[in-house]
Amino acid sequence: MRASEEIKKYYAITELDLDVPQIASKMHEHISSAIDEALDRVREYLKTHGYEGKFQANVNVFVKEEGETPRLIQTVKTKIIVK
Secondary structure (H helix, E strand, C coil): CCCCCCEEEEEEEECCCCCCEEEEEEEEHHHHHHHHHHHHHHHHHHHHHHCEEEEEEEEEEEECCCCCCCEEEEEEEEEEEEE
């Protein structure tokens, strides 16, 4: 890795149209890993709190570069199924 290369880390925050808290992932090196973790965590939260069915979700993906403020780079709209 060159010294001039910036280190980027990604995290995702899932928002639902329910009265539940926003659920975030940890920092990841890849966008897809951050999205997968955020969706898994919200699915588990809903399941443990007795929710079942299909839910609309927005997953906001942020990038954090070394020494910089996090910034939104992508929003993914998806459905979550909880059984």
